[in-house]
Amino acid sequence: MIRFAYGLMVLLIVCAAGPLRADEAANTAAAKRLFASGTKHFDLNEFELALADFKEGYRLKDDPVFLYNIAQCHRLLNHDVEAMRFYKSYLRRSPNAPNKREVENKIRALDEAIASQEKARTTPSHGVLTPGETPPASVEPPVTAPPAASAPPAATAPAATVVVAPAPQPTPVYKKWWLWTTLGVVVAVGVGVGLGVGLTQSGGTTHGPFPTVTF
Secondary structure (H helix, E strand, O other), X not given: OHHHHHHHHHHHHHHHHHHHHHHHHHHHHHHHHHHHHHHHHHHXXXXXXXXXXXXXXXXXXXXXXXXXXXXXXXXXXXXXXXXXXXXHHHHHHOOOOOOHHHHHHHHHXXXXXXXXXXXXXXXXXXXXXXXXXXXXXXXXXXXXXXXXXXXXXXXXXXXXXXOOOOOOOOOOHHHOHHHHHHHHHHHHHHXXXXXXXXXXXXXXXXXXXXXXXXX
């Protein structure tokens, strides 16, 4: 009776282990497919898709290699906090990992980057403003007007030529009409007087004054 019960228990264990091994084998095969798919996405710089594959692969097969690959995807996506967490999880699950020194250096660099980002986020650049205070206006350099274009020199009108009439020359004395008229009268009078004297002398004795001529 005891042997029968013992044999039945062994049979039940073997029967139960069969499906478990089948499920484990199926999970392992699926994890391998996800690992291969995630690696392809990673090589193509499709880090979001690679991250999803590696996470799903770790759910099926909790191999620490998936944790390292998940950390790599987060780091390349600039998820510094998440990357540092998964690197630490990888070292916790695989304390004697062959790339332990490399992973520790990555954790140190990420820690410094996170601290620097936090400092830049919490440090005000120019102090804080009190309630009701307005920020100072930025002083901009005065805008200077561009130099005005020099106007072309105005065309100067040609200087008017002034013709100065020559001063009238004095008429020579011998060209004046009144002089000749006077001379003519004098000559005529002189001729008349000379003629009268000549007639008087040629008549001999004077008999009185000239006779009066009646018309």
